[in-house]
Amino acid sequence: VVFSPDGKQLASGAEDRTLRVWDSATGELLATLEGHDHRVASMVWHPDGQQLFSGSEDGTAKVWHWQTQSCVQTVSHKGAIAQVTLSSDGKRLAGGSAVTSTILLWDLEQNACIQTFEGHDSGVRTTVFIPNDQRLISASIDQTIRVWDVETGDCLAILEGHQGTIWSVVVSDNPYPHNQHIMSASNDQTVKIWDLASGQCLRTLHGFAARVWSVALNPQSSVLATCDDRGVKLWDVGSGQCLKTFRGYPQVNWTVSFSPIDGTLASGGGQDHKIQIWDMEQKRCRRSLSGHQNYVQNLCHHPTEPILASAAHHIIHLWNLETGQTLYRLEEHKAPIWKVVFSHDGQYLASSCFDQTTKVWDWRTGHCVWTLQGHSSWVFGVDFSPDGRWLATSSMDQTIKLWDALMGECVRTIQVADDQMPDVTFSPDGDYLVGGGVQGQLMMWAMNRDAPPRIVQGHAGFVSGVRFSPDGKMLASSSHDRTIKLWDAVTLECLKTLVGHENMVSGVAFSADGSMVASASHDETVRVWDVATGECREMLRSPRPYEGMNIEGATGLVETQKATLKILGAVDI
Incomplete structure (x- = not known):
């Protein structure tokens, strides 16, 4: 200006x-x-x-x-x-x-x-x-x-x-x-x-x-x-x-998502309840999407169209990224939503929720196709298999369930002893399912046989996210121990530990070409890492207003309003 x-x-x-x-x-x-x-x-x-x-x-x-x-x-x-x-x-x-x-x-x-x-x-x-x-x-x-x-x-x-x-x-x-x-x-x-x-x-x-x-x-x-x-x-x-x-005020980033179409990066979280759309070429926030009234917990890009799904408390927003307009508000959940994910063909959207259910949506109409019930505690992780036939969910009830996504029926329940799985993800070929545990473990199950999982202890804290690289050769995990780890998806050998965040890492995503990993953290940053070198290529912070207003002696403000103003940078001196 x-x-x-x-x-x-x-x-x-x-x-x-x-x-x-x-x-x-x-x-x-x-x-x-x-x-x-x-x-x-x-x-x-x-x-x-x-x-x-x-x-x-x-x-x-x-x-x-x-x-x-x-x-x-x-x-x-x-x-x-x-x-x-x-x-x-x-x-x-x-x-x-x-x-x-x-x-x-x-x-x-x-x-x-x-x-x-x-x-x-x-x-x-x-x-x-x-x-x-x-x-x-x-x-x-x-x-x-x-x-x-x-x-x-x-x-x-x-x-x-x-x-x-x-x-x-x-x-x-x-x-x-x-x-x-x-x-x-x-x-x-x-x-x-x-x-x-x-x-x-x-x-x-x-x-x-x-x-x-x-x-x-x-x-x-x-x-x-x-x-x-x-x-x-x-x-x-x-x-x-x-x-x-x-x-300004702190911008805690809960989640990141790369667009498979053009590499656009989205991040969400923080007191402003906004989603930031980042131009990765310019390393700047291209647009802020406003509309949520609570923290943005999770984001997911549509695989082929400029559509973004976001979850905040019990509401899902569907956004047109070209116009910034809201297409639908999906409000059938009764508790906070943990994760949203599109099917690989882009036809359906699934959401996992603390109301112990998972919902499958026809996102084009906003209609709920299935409500999957069976877990006895919060549902955290959810992921579609690459062919769209199966849906995996993980819960605090120490189980992972496999569902027939076309029929809405549970076909298999996997017991996870002494741990919970905050996140699960299918490998790109659909042959394996990987989960990250509260105690820092990664577990891998072969989908074609009923065998115990391979287990590796990698993190020193809660594993908040796991993602396969697009070619399926590598696995990334994020944790509350402030690190991101890159793994060989075949041997589960830890290849690199990415260190730099100053607070819990709450989400991780690969770029479409697999050359970069983005991580979201409570330290108010989104970091973009070079997979080959392990170096942080960029640190992104959301734009924020610059407040310096002194509200000492201001009349007509209740305590909650004063607290909000202080979060936004006001002072009372």
Whole structure:
């Protein structure tokens, strides 16, 4: 988001490929600018406030007359444009590619590229003109900041010191306190303040809980604003003192699900009762789905259509992921639902519940086809066999039951001695059934013979989820011991233990190609792991509001309302 030069308008760019211009005083939508083919990554206003410039990951930068909602000029780059910046006279536009690691400078009057800046080793995340327009600043995934001569294209200086991707830089408009300064935000959980003339790092700001996404300098003061995954902080540039912290509220992630269609990742849980839809290419939350009135316990993607099923308390929601709209609310359960799962052909949805039943639904009509009764305690795990003929359920009554999914009849009961199975899953070929136990065990049964299970003790706590890889060669398990384990599905040998979560891990899912595993945790994160290396490739946190409201002495609030406000970040001091 960026304010117009006179502050009367606010422009926003979004995942929906549009720019929107708002009245900053009333919040009224003034214009919607459409034309990009991918996410709008950055925007900048012309000094006269009549034109708006945008950079997109479709590899183009566009010039808009926002009042007529028309695109008047388009220039192209070879890769996704992470950010655009405009010279102070409005005649030149610079844009860096997050893919090719180059920066292009366009003369807007000539509609031509007049300079190419090359030198970064990885993608460019941000660019900004120094106020006199003679130099250009760029920051990169390669952890460096470069200062360029705009006329010659020469690199004048390289600022090194960050230990992670640099997402944002800002340059002081006026010398402070003696020279111009650069402020940079990085994945390494720091903000650095640099002297532009000497290239020296003057100060490093610490105290962030995660990566720092953005920095902004108040043009009227020496106050710097920073944004990380946990909130917004205000800093005094001169002293490096943190002046104020606006905190959000915790987002416990209970569940994750990968879409088999496009790799979209969904996560759910937390006090906001929302589902987050993540764009894995951009590593950002693409959409939040609102509608549940309780914690989201479980999610499941439809195998072939953009449909998501979610369970919160006794209600199942079916969502259209393209529109974000709710298709159905299924409300026949009488207690909290533990798990939902689609059949492999996508015809049916099954739900396991603490009311001791499992229901099979025709999700297209919202009609309950079968209510499976037979367990004497809470039903946790549920899974369809690959051919859709069988349904397996696990319960706190220490049994696993196999059901004829077409007839709704129980055909086999397996006793699980001295343990309960919170989750069960069929292998992709349907030959094996695996369950994870409360005491940390994994058990595997052969479906073609009535034999005791193979048992392996792997976790030090409750096994919250088990999943086979798409090719059936590997098994992933998540546990309240804060780890995820990868197993050889044939030998049940533990191949890797994924460590990094700071609280219980409540769910796990493989990507469609089997190269990644996603895990959801009570530490408020979803983590995406590389199966081959065991390394955490990405840590995702849900977007959250930044509250700082003091409700001390507020009248008209009952205690439950005050408690809710405090969860949302309010303070009573």
